[in-house]
Amino acid sequence: MIEQTLTVVSIDGATAHLEAQQKKACEGCNGRCGSQVFGKLFGTAKKTFPYQFETVVAVGQKVTLALDxxxxxxxxxxxxxxxxxxxxxxxxxxxxxxxxxxxxxxxxxxxxxxxxxxxxxxxxxxxxHDIKVIKIHPISLPLTQIDGD
Missing domain, CATH: 1.10.287 (Helix Hairpins)
Known part of the structure; x- marks a missing residue:
């Protein structure tokens, strides 16, 4: 199974549009290899992936999906x-x-x-595609400083 964590960027009815975080090809060669050169040239477009969830999700929520x-x-x-x-x-x-x-x-x-x-x-x-939802992560609240701490 190939697993990927995606972020919900928009919701259209029952369909949520998910976006994957872009990963750098590698960081070992500091941009001297072909993978990083092509990643810099062609890796700027972000694509969304539509998926229909059975449960309610919110914008900004992270979801882990798996593909066979x-x-x-x-x-x-x-x-x-x-x-x-x-x-x-x-x-x-x-x-x-x-x-x-x-x-x-x-x-x-x-x-x-x-x-x-x-x-x-x-x-x-x-x-x-046999895509399965592995985990729907809860929405994390931003940490704020509490007076007295």
Whole structure:
């Protein structure tokens, strides 16, 4: 299970919009690695995640959600491997069965890649996420100094 703590940023009826706190890629190299460079370039946009809760939550409240790992493997296979495999299969079919020239094999590989992308896109939409609420954190009150302490 992959767990993430999110913050409720807005509520729209029964749906709460959650936002994750951005994590730095790493702090060991002080910004000299590729992860931090790309994080600085592309990591500025904050995205919200809509989720319908059975209990009432408030803006500013923190919620811990969990996602099943097996779904991530299915998504990764569909998105990364399917276009590659179909591109290779289409080019091999064009070469072996149709004895196509090289330029047609390249076009067959490209069309196989696009076909794999289209299949992966439709397959990822059909996969359901099994997201579970692990904990709804209580709203913390700000600490104030009490006279006499």
């Amino acid at each position: 790992d097996s779904h991530m493997v299915k998504h990764a296979f569909a998105v990364y491997m399917l276009p590659l495999v179909l591109g290779l299969v289409f080019s091999l079919i064009a070469a072996e069965f149709f004895s196509a020239p090289e330029w047609l094999q390249i076009i067959a590989a490209i069309s196989g890649g696009f076909t794999g992308f289209a299949v992966a896109k439709s397959r990822v939409k059909s996969l359901k």
